[in-house]
Amino acid sequence: MTQPIPSPTPRPTPHGGYHWNGRQQPFFEGWYYRLTLPPAQGNQTIAFMYSLQDPASPSTASGGAVQILGPDEQYFCRSLPDVSQFWAWKYKLGHGHHRHSPSHPGHNSHGPITASYRATEGCRPTEGYQATATHHKGQFWDPSTDRTARWHYALEPVYSWGAPNQPQSTAGWLSQLQIFEPGWQVLMAHGWATGWFEWVDAAGVSIYRYDFQRVPAYAEKNWGGAFPERWFWLQCNAFDQEPDLTVTSGGGIRQVLGHRESVGMVGIHYRGQFHEFVPWTGKVSWRVAPWGSWHVWAEGRTYAVELVGKTALPGLPIRVPTATGLEFLCRDTTQGELWLNLWRKQGHTRQRILRAYSPQAGLEIGGQDWSQDWQQGT
Template structure:
């Protein structure tokens, strides 16, 4: 893959500090989805909270099979057992392991022998296993990147533009993969999934503080339009010690990239505390509308706060989304629906 901006680990001794990675695996034939959330907080170890965690949001099973997703998660308090590459998308963290202290990174064929609870992402190989009460998740798959952020025929771009390389925005945000393909297996509680050509999405964020409130939408499985993908997010961020509200939308369609947001047009939104995400955007050439809805109650997941990880965010991976993209003065280019959209609100948006 071409060099991807911000793919490496950003910590250089800052305190406080967090970095988080989100990887979503979608099985198109069933619509089932697994979202992996990896995080590290206060790697310097000088504050009362710190350490890492992995959360996996997956389909409900058993008597709750028709309900929204379930969460399996595990913390790893020791920051010394976390590692990440400053140059590439590679990281790992473990808690329980054999009597032999594992090196980092590990050869993929030794990982499950040495690590009893933990994860690693290395050379596009994703591996891990965690247990939470009577729930268990174990996974191993490889990812072939296809589309990052920007035009597929050009070098990948920083999601927040070139200014993101300066110490201006807090937090930072980068789309690592708008779409990739995965091959491998996953054990989710008592069920094993084996897959080929599963869809993958990945992003990351980092900084001294998480947004005080935000919303997010993501989809890369539109059955009538293969290859179509969208990511949108908005909320409050800190710019030079001042807060501002900002939103961004990126659409990949038929080999082209359409971007809306700061420096690339205007975005307006109406997002409810839960259940409805309505966005409109335009620039001098194109326009887009997004209408996301869900009847599910959603699942609470943890996000970094000044008190450590808190259940501060509500998600679903089974949202309904209508995307319409058009050219100014020329009409509609594509309209498509999906029932496997990721929809989210967080912070003081009004989770209740």
């Protein structure tokens, strides 16, 4: 199917391109995009989750999906069963999927996404999405309510993963060898989004709409042929009084050359500096409850960090790829509380250089065996 032509940009983020080699099965690739709206718009979040599984040949798991965790944590899911309607760029971020051929006005196959999806008079609107590092748009119909969600916004990336203008692999340089299953990459730790999101009724009348100007945006992805057994995740780039602060932390059980290991990491961008805490250069420990409490400690040679996430909300079940297809094996909130403390180490003493708080953190647990707290390290 037709697709935008990638424009040249300096030093694209590693792993931004599509990973499927044309043969591997089982295989999945997933993308996550998040917008955080300001207090004037109710401290809302809008998160988009896209996935594709087993594109090689039909299986019980093959196909794609879009999931939206919208304002007030409303949940929407729509299948994209025809893998032939999926496209992706191989060497940089760009992908899209439609439920049928997108022969609507404004589809631009020769440049950036500039036009919004439109309904054809007397027909159901075209359903699909397109996403690149600088633009994101989509439109999907909800059969249960006869409503349509649609959105269109431009992106100004600020930080990927690594020092400014020096993007690096989230899982380290060994991830280039594809020995980790699954792979994980933060594509945009922080950026600004300008555009709109709305729900419309069957007549095309807006039920509610959010217009936004330079609000915090985030993006990440994962991929592979094996599915994680258990994981946790924290993310925020909308802190009180700290517009140039972003943090992402995750931990999970992954496969490395056929062996299982537990690994965790923390990445912080703060006022033009990148602080990375990973097990191959320091220590990362955590204690995460089956729901409601996340506590991560990490330290490297010159810095140490503590993250405390809390929520009294029940969270929402989210579908994630498994060997048999999408299943509800994940729980999320985008309205969690997060406290961050960052220290500079000086000999045997520590000087706290940052204390920050946000009521708009993304908090997540996923996978199996959450009957008790998961503790790693001390």
